[in-house]
Amino acid sequence: MKLYHNADTYTNITPTVVTIGTFDGVHIGHKKIIERLVESAKTNGIESVVLTFFPHPRMVLQQDSDIKLINTIDERIQILEKTGLDNLVIHPFTKEFSRLTAGEYVQQMLIDALNIRHVIIGYDHRFGRNRNSNITDLASYGIQNDFTVEEISKQDIDDVAISSTKIRQALADGDIIKANTYLGYNFMLTGKVVRGKELGRKLSYPTANLHIPEEYKLIPKKGVYVVQSKIDNKLYFGMMNIGTNPTVNGEQQTIETHFFDASFNLYDKKIQIEMLKRIRDEKKFNSVEELQEAMQQDEEFSREYINSLV
Ligand SMILES: Cc1cc2nc3c(=O)[nH]c(=O)nc-3n(C[C@H](O)[C@H](O)[C@H](O)COP(=O)(O)O)c2cc1C
Numbered sequence: 006m007k008l009y010h011n012a013d014t015y016t017n018i019t020p021t022v023v024t025i026g027t028f029d030g031v032h033i034g035h036k037k038i039i040e041r042l043v044e045s046a047k048t049n050g051i052e053s054v055v056l057t058f059f060p061h062p063r064m065v066l067q068q069d070s071d072i073k074l075i076n077t078i079d080e081r082i083q084i085l086e087k088t089g090l091d092n093l094v095i096h097p098f099t100k101e102f103s104r105l106t107a108g109e110y111v112q113q114m115l116i117d118a119l120n121i122r123h124v125i126i127g128y129d130h131r132f133g134r135n136r137n138s139n140i141t142d143l144a145s146y147g148i149q150n151d152f153t154v155e156e157i158s159k160q161d162i163d164d165v166a167i168s169s170t171k172i173r174q175a176l177a178d179g180d181i182i183k184a185n186t187y188l189g190y191n192f193m194l195t196g197k198v199v200r201g202k203e204l205g206r207k208l209s210y211p212t213a214n215l216h217i218p219e220e221y222k223l224i225p226k227k228g229v230y231v232v233q234s235k236i237d238n239k240l241y242f243g244m245m246n247i248g249t250n251p252t253v254n255g256e257q258q259t260i261e262t263h264f265f266d267a268s269f270n271l272y273d274k275k276i277q278i279e280m281l282k283r284i285r286d287e288k289k290f291n292s293v294e295e296l297q298e299a300m301q302q303d304e305e306f307s308r309e310y311i312n313s314l315v
Pocket residue numbers: 201202203204205206208210211212213214229230244245246249250251252253261262263286287288289290296299300303
């Protein structure tokens with residue numbers, strides 16, 4: 006897959022079949038659409054393109070909107086890599102861009118930049134300044150400019166929207182198994198390991214504190230989870246706490262993971278942690294000893310769960 010951070014840098018002259026959207030989560034509903042796109046490119050001997058925008062239009066147009074996304078932009082790229090897609094164009098969404106008229110948008114983006122032959126698009130897709138053009142308008146631009154428009158049915162679009170809503174809700178509820186079922190892969194958190202209070206090692210459970218710079222990343226419900234992570238090409242299982250560490254009077258929310266059967270220095274390392282299963286709520290214990298006991302039980306639970314996977 007080739008990656009472009011601006012449609013203007015797309016210089017490939019092979020005609021394209023394009024689909025346009027945010028594809029947050031790149032879940033099984035999105036994958037069906039992308040499969041159709043890739044198939045259509047193959048059948049017609051042209052190249053497939055997903056055109057997506059970043060930041061999310063709502064981050065730009067309603068700056069106060071506290072939008073949370075299932076994937077960071079880098080995670081989205083990583084998941085799309087595996088779909089067989091030829092090209093991913095992530096065009097910067099700016100206020101200026103949002104003011105392009107529908108005609109300017111079609112000409113500059115679809116025709117001039119992408120050399121479009123075919124577009125696969127949701128029945129309810131809107132585009133151009135104030136989103137005032139629809140799929141019928143796109144079809145007439147197509148007749149004038151020699152490209153065809155293929156509609157994704159209401160049913161398929163509804164399925165996509167339902168899945169996204171279910172995934173967000175499941176993550177908010179801590180129901181990782183449900184989220185992962187709809188995603189078709191394990192929900193992940195990606196970030197850098199930073200220093201904490203250095204209490205973990207005293208509890209005999211050193212915990213890597215994950216810092217996620219993307220404020221828009223959706224973080225699941227507070228609590229304790231079974232997780233896994235590939236670090237330097239080796240798979241580690243572990244247990245994660247998302248919370249404020251009330252027992253030790255923590256204030257800020259942290260994301261901390263203890264990996265089993267491992268001893269390494271992870272500071273400043275970028276890691277990606279896949280979440281597998283929720284264990285329990287975070288609690289305020291009366292003493293550090295009680296917390297330690299709870300962590301031992303979490304470890305037992307996690308190990309049993311991990312063994313049940315194989
Ligand atoms: C599996 C796991 C479960 C945890 N559960 C709780 C909890 O229920 N309540 C709590 O106050 N802290 C909990 N913690 C957080 C510990 O308080 C934290 O790991 C400890 O304070 C070490 O912090 P440090 O990495 O900043 O040194 C948990 C941590 C882990 C890894």
